[in-house]
Amino acid sequence: MELYVTEISKYVIALFMFLYTLEGFLTFRFTTEKKRRGLYIRQIICMFAVQLSCFIQIIARTGKPVYLFFFIFQIIIFASVLMLFYAIYPDGNRLIINNSCMLLVISMIILSRLSYDKAVKQFFIVTASFLIGFFIPEIIFRFDFIKKFTWVYAAAGAAAIGAVLLHGAVTNGSKITYTIAGITFQPSEAVKVLFLFFMAGALCEAKDIRRLFIVSVVAAIHVIILVLSRDLGSALIFFVIYLTLVYISTEKLQYLFTGLFFGAIASIFAYRHFYHIRVRVRAFLDPFTDIAASGYQVSQSLFGISSGGWFGLGLYGGSPRSIPFVEQDFIFSAIAEEMGVVFSVLMALVCVSTFLMIMREGYYIRDRYYRLIVCGIGVAYIFQTFLTIGGGAKFIPLTGVTLPLVSYGGTSVFVTIVMMMVVEGICMIRTDERFKAMERRRQQSGAKES
Amino acid sequence: MEQKKVKRKIRSYPIVVLSVFFAGLFGVMLIYISYYSYAHRQVLMNNSYNTRQQILVKQNSRGTIYSRDGDVLAYSQVDESGAETRVYPYGREFAHVVGYSTHGRAGIEYMANYYLINTSIDLSDKVALDTKGVKYPGDNCTSTLDVALQEVAFNALSARKGAVVVSDPTTGEILAMVSKPDFEPSSISAEWDSLLQDKSPDAKLLNRATQGLYPPGSTFKIVTALAYIKDHPSDYDNYRFTCSGRFTIDDESISCFHGETHGSEDFTSSFANSCNSSFANIGTGISRKVFKTTLDQLLFGKDLPLDMLYSKSRAAIDESTSVGDVMQLSIGQGATAMTPMHLNMITCAIANKGVLMKPYLIQQIKSADGRVIKSYSPEVCRHLMTQEQAATLTGMMEAVVEQGTASRLKGLSYTCAGKTGSAEFNSSSSDSHAWFTGFAPADDPKICVTIIVENAGSGGSFAVPIAKRIFDAYFGAE
Numbered sequence: 001m002e003l004y005v006t007e008i009s010k011y012v013i014a015l016f017m018f019l020y021t022l023e024g025f026l027t028f029r030f031t032t033e034k035k036r037r038g039l040y041i042r043q044i045i046c047m048f049a050v051q052l053s054c055f056i057q058i059i060a061r062t063g064k065p066v067y068l069f070f071f072i073f074q075i076i077i078f079a080s081v082l083m084l085f086y087a088i089y090p091d092g093n094r095l096i097i098n099n100s101c102m103l104l105v106i107s108m109i110i111l112s113r114l115s116y117d118k119a120v121k122q123f124f125i126v127t128a129s130f131l132i133g134f135f136i137p138e139i140i141f142r143f144d145f146i147k148k149f150t151w152v153y154a155a156a157g158a159a160a161i162g163a164v165l166l167h168g169a170v171t172n173g174s175k176i177t178y179t180i181a182g183i184t185f186q187p188s189e190a191v192k193v194l195f196l197f198f199m200a201g202a203l204c205e206a207k208d209i210r211r212l213f214i215v216s217v218v219a220a221i222h223v224i225i226l227v228l229s230r231d232l233g234s235a236l237i238f239f240v241i242y243l244t245l246v247y248i249s250t251e252k253l254q255y256l257f258t259g260l261f262f263g264a265i266a267s268i269f270a271y272r273h274f275y276h277i278r279v280r281v282r283a284f285l286d287p288f289t290d291i292a293a294s295g296y297q298v299s300q301s302l303f304g305i306s307s308g309g310w311f312g313l314g315l316y317g318g319s320p321r322s323i324p325f326v327e328q329d330f331i332f333s334a335i336a337e338e339m340g341v342v343f344s345v346l347m348a349l350v351c352v353s354t355f356l357m358i359m360r361e362g363y364y365i366r367d368r369y370y371r372l373i374v375c376g377i378g379v380a381y382i383f384q385t386f387l388t389i390g391g392g393a394k395f396i397p398l399t400g401v402t403l404p405l406v407s408y409g410g411t412s413v414f415v416t417i418v419m420m421m422v423v424e425g426i427c428m429i430r431t432d433e434r435f436k437a438m439e440r441r442r443q444q445s446g447a448k449e450s
Numbered sequence: 451m452e453q454k455k456v457k458r459k460i461r462s463y464p465i466v467v468l469s470v471f472f473a474g475l476f477g478v479m480l481i482y483i484s485y486y487s488y489a490h491r492q493v494l495m496n497n498s499y500n501t502r503q504q505i506l507v508k509q510n511s512r513g514t515i516y517s518r519d520g521d522v523l524a525y526s527q528v529d530e531s532g533a534e535t536r537v538y539p540y541g542r543e544f545a546h547v548v549g550y551s552t553h554g555r556a557g558i559e560y561m562a563n564y565y566l567i568n569t570s571i572d573l574s575d576k577v578a579l580d581t582k583g584v585k586y587p588g589d590n591c592t593s594t595l596d597v598a599l600q601e602v603a604f605n606a607l608s609a610r611k612g613a614v615v616v617s618d619p620t621t622g623e624i625l626a627m628v629s630k631p632d633f634e635p636s637s638i639s640a641e642w643d644s645l646l647q648d649k650s651p652d653a654k655l656l657n658r659a660t661q662g663l664y665p666p667g668s669t670f671k672i673v674t675a676l677a678y679i680k681d682h683p684s685d686y687d688n689y690r691f692t693c694s695g696r697f698t699i700d701d702e703s704i705s706c707f708h709g710e711t712h713g714s715e716d717f718t719s720s721f722a723n724s725c726n727s728s729f730a731n732i733g734t735g736i737s738r739k740v741f742k743t744t745l746d747q748l749l750f751g752k753d754l755p756l757d758m759l760y761s762k763s764r765a766a767i768d769e770s771t772s773v774g775d776v777m778q779l780s781i782g783q784g785a786t787a788m789t790p791m792h793l794n795m796i797t798c799a800i801a802n803k804g805v806l807m808k809p810y811l812i813q814q815i816k817s818a819d820g821r822v823i824k825s826y827s828p829e830v831c832r833h834l835m836t837q838e839q840a841a842t843l844t845g846m847m848e849a850v851v852e853q854g855t856a857s858r859l860k861g862l863s864y865t866c867a868g869k870t871g872s873a874e875f876n877s878s879s880s881d882s883h884a885w886f887t888g889f890a891p892a893d894d895p896k897i898c899v900t901i902i903v904e905n906a907g908s909g910g911s912f913a914v915p916i917a918k919r920i921f922d923a924y925f926g927a928e
Contacts (some may be wrong), residue, residue, distance in 0.1 A: 003573065003576055003579075003580055004573065004577060007573055044681050080489055115511075121673070133920075244464075244468055247464045247468075248462065248464040248465060248468070251462070251463060251464055288497070291497070291499050292499075296499075297498060299497070300499070300500075302486075302487070302490075302494055302496050303495075303497065303499075303500040303502060304485045304502075305483065306486075306487035306488070306490060306491045306494045306495070307491070307494070307495060307500070307502045308487075309491070310488075313505075317505075319501055319502055319504075319505060322501045322502075336487070341483070341484055341487055345480045345483070345484060348479075348480055349475060349476075349480070351476075352472075352473055352476050355472060355473075356469055356473065359465055359468065359469040360461075360469075362465055363461060363462055363465045363466070364461070371462070375468070378794075379468060379472070382472045383472070386472070386475060386479070389479065389483075390479055393479070393482070393483045393486070393487075394484055394486070395479050395483065407739060414873075425475065
């Protein structure tokens with residue numbers, strides 16, 4: 001009986017995930033949220049179907065009623081987030097909030113399976129993040145004086161990551177965390193948001209090449225501090241944010257290529273001078289020769305991804321715990337192993353649809369400042385997703401960043417929820433812009449008539 | 451009208467470019483992940499650092515290995531407590547080729563491991579077994595091995611060290627593979643430590659057929675002859691040589707086996723008599739470039755198309771090779787070394803009109819309830835020589851049987867073609883390994899045999915009789 005449940009639910013999960021992803025991409029056919037409503041509702045049904053089948057699997061395998069309560073709490077929280085959001089912000093973008101919840105649902109499922117304690121902890125952080133996050137769209141919408149603190153953001157950000165470099169604890173070979181009152185923070189995640197606001201403000205002001213140069217220097221300081229902290233993944237993300245925002249703001253491809261050129265030179269320099277970078281590259285090129293040491297993580301991750309097959313071994317069917325740091329850096333491999341390659345590819349496509357929706361919002365908004373922030377968030381989000389999935393699958397060298405919303409890690413999930421809420425706030429500004437434009441047109445035509 | 455125009459204007463090219471770029475990047479990455487994880491699943495599962503094997507071993511009982519006719523070569527016995535014992539009904543006979551699955555893996559147990567530990571039975575059967583508390587049966591593997599031929603080869607080699615490879619040149623199926631000394635696979639666990647500590651030259655765990663590197667001796671004259679034909683395509687038939695038992699250039703000399711003198715010879719009789727002097731002369735007459743390309747084409751120093759563990763053969767020539775070394779190379783001595791399996795593959799290609807079929811040991815994988823999971827079929831591997839060259843070499847190898855060193859195969863109910871070898875492995879003595887490689891029937895080859903008997907003497911006296919017993923068994927002659 002248990003076997004029937006676990007075997008059949010594997011396919012049910014993949015099917016609902018497929019439908020969910022499909023509905024997500026179908027939203028791009030319509031221009032207004034009103035027309036997408038049906039798709040969104042079907043998405044939510046699929047989301048809870050995936051959650052339900054996974055928890056049936058978990059309960060069938062473990063036989064522990066505690067998971068049932070945990071599951072009920074999750075349904076209550078996610079259902080209230082979705083309903084409250086729709087009630088408070090009817091002008092927000094529902095694909096982004098749906099996708100965020102879907103990824104969090106997956107996160108809670110796989111974390112429950114990997115470590116119940118970590119899952120509960122993460123669940124509390126997610127709940128708290130939403131409580132705080134719900135104010136953010138309103139703040140973004142109401143107060144446009146946030147535009148004025150450009151250089152404060154830069155100073156605060158650089159100071160925070162600089163302080164980590166100086167005093168931070170050494171974890172996993174990278175100095176990236178603070179511990180205050182027993183709670184560990186990862187400032188580079190939070191500074192990412194400050195950096196985005198700084199870049200957007202500075203680039204809006206930068207009218208000439210001299211100002212652009214100053215912006216570049218400040219960005220370079222951020223990146224260099226992160227490289228010195230050995231936080232390669234964050235350094236790369238900051239660099240990509242910088243490049244793409246300069247490109248979007250100036251619309252000049254030559255700036256993008258100049259930046260990439262300097263980036264390439266810096267990478268070669270770093271490769272020559274930092275031993276730990278050479279180790280990562282070697283482990284990427286051939287993880288199996290030195291499998292006992294440098295290649296261990298990547299090869300275990302690859303074992304995980306490939307052992308699941310298309311539909312996975314079922315929750316508790318594999319051994320994802322043999323992958324080091326599986327909850328943070330290799331969550332994708334754990335998902336692929338137990339829920340299948342098909343499911344994990346669909347999950348990555350959900351991330352892509354989130355990204356495309358964010359970029360679409362950035363495309364249609366007229367205000368340059370908000371456009372830069374929205375696009376910056378979109379690129380930062382998708383690039384980080386790319387780094388962690390690609391790193392664990394031996395597509396690119398491993399950089400050790402989290403999969404946004406899915407990986408275990410309080411700072412990461414909080415910051416990502418904040419960023420998504422910023423996007424929602426900016427969506428409201430765009431709706432407002434359109435409304436005002438319609439109003440203006442009506443007034444003009446009204447004036448002509450009279 | 452105007453509104454439509456405004457709508458069509460692209461508002462921001464960078465956003466479009468970035469969206470398309472990242473979406474494309476993800477597309478490529480996700481296809482890569484799907485492809486990589488599927489294509490490499492067996493290699494990854496077999497990696498000794500992959501602990502997931504243990505899950506399968508705990509869940510499924512290891513599948514059975516069958517011969518081509520359905521005889522059981524290896525199976526798992528499960529006792530009441532669920533503990534598995536691997537049983538090998540034929541014992542030592544199939545020791546190397548079927549291999550073992552404890553203390554690492556070898557042979558078919560290694561090659562088919564992924565399937566043997568996985569199960570493909572229906573869900574309803576699994577549920578039924580679950581309620582009984584029995585492990586699921588793993589998938590079964592049908593090999594290409596022929597019990598009768600293996601038995602003959604095993605007995606023919608008797609107490610000698612050496613190896614025998616028997617294959618079908620038209621398909622690449624390996625019909626028998628024997629290597630001696632051997633071990634008792636059922637008790638390998640108990641004997642493991644003593645097998646590892648054994649420092650004698652026995653090397654019982656080494657599969658000499660695929661991993662043993664031997665000087666090929668005169669069997670290598672097949673290669674030298676092919677290089678000469680390539681270098682002198684129109685006039686190799688005009689070759690003449692007078693053998694006085696010894697051939698000398700610049701103080702370097704080569705003698706014929708056991709000091710024989712062969713007198714006046716042409717190309718074919720030099721080959722049939724296995725005349726070292728003449729072949730040293732032939733070798734020095736080949737352009738080194740052609741010789742080198744021939745070696746490359748025949749996969750010397752290269753990866754072989756084999757799924758099992760094997761050693762790479764060694765044979766090399768370039769502009770800096772000394773004349774003495776070229777003469778040694780031409781008769782398969784000196785630094786030259788090859789595995790019996792590699793020689794068998796070259797012989798197969800000659801028998802199969804120049805085309806090498808990929809050698810294979812596994813025919814089919816079936817689930818315990820008889821569903822075919824995977825079938826292996828003959829596969830063209832590569833062209834080692836032209837059809838004309840293969841025909842010429844076949845003719846020469848027939849001459850070896852008709853008038854040369856393998857005359858014990860003359861006048862049988864089937865026609866044979868082959869080449870003997872007596873390879874000296876110790877420069878200070880005249881002891882030699884006995885070689886034979888050949889096929890039958892010469893005009894329509896069905897079976898290809900390669901034999902080495904270590905330290906036995908001449909190939910004609912010690913290897914050819916083994917070949918005859920195998921051919922007799924195959925063609926049903928007495």
